Amino acid sequence: MELDKTSYYDLSIFNPEEEYSVFHKLNFTTTFGGRDQLKQLMQQPYHDIKRITATQDTIKHLLKHIEHWPSVITNGTLMVMEKFFESMIDTIPQGHSPINATFYKWFHGPDYSLVKYSVKHFADFIKGINQLAIAMDTDDCPPLLKNMLGRARHSIQRERIQLLLTANDIEKVDIGHLLELGNYLRHDFKNASFQLIDIYYQLDAYYSMAKAVQHYNLSFPVFEDYPHPNINAKKLYHILLPTAVAYDVEMNKEANFVFLTGANMAGKSTFIKAVGVAVYLAHLGMGVPAQEMHLTLFDGIFSNINVVDNIIKGESYFYNEVQRIKNTVIKINDGRKWLVLIDEIFKGTNIQDAMNCSTAVIKGLLKISNSLFILSTHLYEIGDALKTYPNIQFKYFETSTEGEQLKFSYQLKDGISNDRLGYLILKREKVVELLEKL
Numbered sequence: 015m016e017l018d019k020t021s022y023y024d025l026s027i028f029n030p031e032e033e034y035s036v037f038h039k040l041n042f043t044t045t046f047g048g049r050d051q052l053k054q055l056m057q058q059p060y061h062d063i064k065r066i067t068a069t070q071d072t073i074k075h076l077l078k079h080i081e082h083w084p085s086v087i088t089n090g091t092l093m094v095m096e097k098f099f100e101s102m103i104d105t106i107p108q109g110h111s112p113i114n115a116t117f118y119k120w121f122h123g124p125d126y127s128l129v130k131y132s133v134k135h136f137a138d139f140i141k142g143i144n145q146l147a148i149a150m151d152t153d154d155c156p157p158l159l160k161n162m163l164g165r166a167r168h169s170i171q172r173e174r175i176q177l178l179l180t181a182n183d184i185e186k187v188d189i190g191h192l193l194e195l196g197n198y199l200r201h202d203f204k205n206a207s208f209q210l211i212d213i214y215y216q217l218d219a220y221y222s223m224a225k226a227v228q229h230y231n232l233s234f235p236v237f238e239d240y241p242h243p244n245i246n247a248k249k250l251y252h253i254l255l256p257t258a259v260a261y262d263v264e265m266n267k268e269a270n271f272v273f274l275t276g277a278n279m280a281g282k283s284t285f286i287k288a289v290g291v292a293v294y295l296a297h298l299g300m301g302v303p304a305q306e307m308h309l310t311l312f313d314g315i316f317s318n319i320n321v322v323d324n325i326i327k328g329e330s331y332f333y334n335e336v337q338r339i340k341n342t343v344i345k346i347n348d349g350r351k352w353l354v355l356i357d358e359i360f361k362g363t364n365i366q367d368a369m370n371c372s373t374a375v376i377k378g379l380l381k382i383s384n385s386l387f388i389l390s391t392h393l394y395e396i397g398d399a400l401k402t403y404p405n406i407q408f409k410y411f412e413t414s415t416e417g418e419q420l421k422f423s424y425q426l427k428d429g430i431s432n433d434r435l436g437y438l439i440l441k442r443e444k445v446v447e448l449l450e451k452l
Contacts (some may be wrong), residue, residue: 015297015316016058020338024319024355025290026054026254036291039253042225045089048218055219059297061311063193063237069220069299070234071156076224077199082149083143083221091135091142092211098132099204106197112190118190119422126189129196136173136199136207137178140170143210144179146217159220166213169206174198189293215389223300232301235292236308242267243312243351249305249393252288253295259424260305263289265386269407273397274390277410281424282390283319285411286355289388290315293353313350319357332362339375352385359391369393376400397430 022028043049060066102123107114118124143166151163156284170179174195177398199207226232230253231327238244245265251258259281265272276282292302296309339359346352359375360368373396379387380403400406410431414421 015061015098015294015312017059017294020320021290021315021317021355022227024317025287025294025315027291027294028053035284036253036256036295039230040222040226042222042229043218044087044221045092045215045218047092047215047243048222051215051219052222055223056298058425059276059298060296060299061313066297066299067235068156068158069223070421072159072220073224073227073299073301075150075154075159077158077228078219079150080221080224080228082145084145086138086145087142091139092214094132094135095139095207095211098136099200101128101208103128106193106200108194108197114186114190114193117187120192125195130192133178133192133196133199136195137181139210139214140175141168143167143214162213162216166210169210172206177204199384200419202394209398214367219248223298227301230301230303232303233294235296235302235304236306237296239311242310242384243270243287243353244310245353245386246309247289247302247304247307249290250307251303252284252293253291253303255284256290258284258303261285261288261426263406265407267383267405269405270383270386271321271376271403271406272388273376273400273406273408273430274388274410275392275394275397275408276390277413277420278432280411280413280422280431281421281426282411283357284424285426286319286357286388290317290353290355310351312353314345315353316345317355317356317357318342318359319355332360334359335362336371346382346385349384354379354385354386354387358387359389365393369396377403380405394430394432439444 017025017027025036026034027036029038031039037053037383040056041049041051041052060069104122106129107118147163147167147170151160151167155163171174177191177195227234229318232253243265244267245263247261247263250258251260274282276283288303292304292307292313293309294315295302296307297312318335325375339356342354342356346354360371363371372391372393376389376396377400379389380400383405397408403407408428408430409426410429411429412423412425412427414423
């Protein structure tokens with residue numbers, strides 16, 4: 015599924031302040047390499063039901079055996095192993111002659127200590143890989159996971175590597191055999207080591223996805239084969255919010271456009287992003303933040319949420335809004351299935367211009383039946399002119415007031431809101447009072 019950089023940023027999939035990103039929320043990896051693998055997976059959402067299903071099956075299988083994840087493999091373990099191959103150390107004697115080994119320990123003390131320390135970490139790693147293979151490579155293991163575990167198991171079947179599995183305590187291995195193992199690992203098992211490390215990083219990324227599904231109690235979506243895009247979700251919420259209000263969302267060919275209104279802070283942007291993030295996660299093969307979700311495959315998500323001006327290029331906010339809408343129309347006018355998310359259209363011009371521009375854009379987008387649209391606006395006045403279109407849904411978030419206090423229910427309701435509470439917020443925050451004292 016296709017997302018451009020703007021859409022990734024709009025949905026906070028990745029964020030310069032990482033703790034506010036979806037990636038950070040899902041990152042339960044135990045290694046830096048696993049983290050990189052997870053990021054790579056999240057940059058490549060699928061448009062292939064087989065790959066989505068394969069990932070779902072892999073995560074489900076990991077969930078069944080997640081308690082067997084090896085605690086002996088840490089980020090430090092992998093760092094020591096990689097450093098062992100990079101370090102410049104004196105030649106390790108071949109064979110396990112006690113005399114040669116003793117001389118090496120005496121005259122190459124720091125190198126001997128590094129070899130001993132590294133072999134111990136290799137042993138922990140091999141034992142952890144073996145633990146994973148025994149626990150998870152079962153008859154019902156899905157093909158994607160079985161392939162990774164099979165390749166890992168094949169690598170550790172070597173006779174000398176089996177010694178690392180059977181050694182209960184590396185400290186008790188005589189120095190001759192210890193140095194022989196170090197020499198074998200450094201020269202004969204180097205390529206296999208990097209392959210095993212890479213496999214573990216991939217497993218770590220999938221483990222992270224499984225851990226996130228477990229931790230946040232996510233549900234796996236069901237993909238349906240319809241010719242037109244469809245979303246049907248119950249109790250969907252935004253995964254980045256610690257306490258989120260859930261929504262029921264239903265969009266299809268007959269009702270493919272949501273016209274969303276409501277006051278500032280009522281929840282419009284959160285709703286738009288919640289739908290976008292859930293659809294994105296579904297196409298990763300991940301669980302989604304919803305009680306249940308049925309949807310079709312989408313070819314892409316295109317958003318228009320955080321438009322900015324560009325002083326260096328001399329481009330105004332409104333100009334960039336227009337360019338983003340232009341790019342949207344060009345992009346989605348190809349017969350493919352798109353989810354289009356537009357938040358507060360045409361904020362960068364006066365109200366009359368904004369109303370004319372918004373009406374023209376909405377009426378044009380309503381002609382596109384093979385995509386789903388969610389568009390929020392403060393311009394509730396244009397809603398009446400759109401009621402003749404059968405495929406538009408009017409939704410709003412209500413706000414109530416008690417004196418100068420605002421109350422937000424964050425409940426999605428049918429209809430159009432005419433709430434305008436900007437001045438009330440200005441007063442509530444004492445800005446009007448401060449201005450009067452000037």
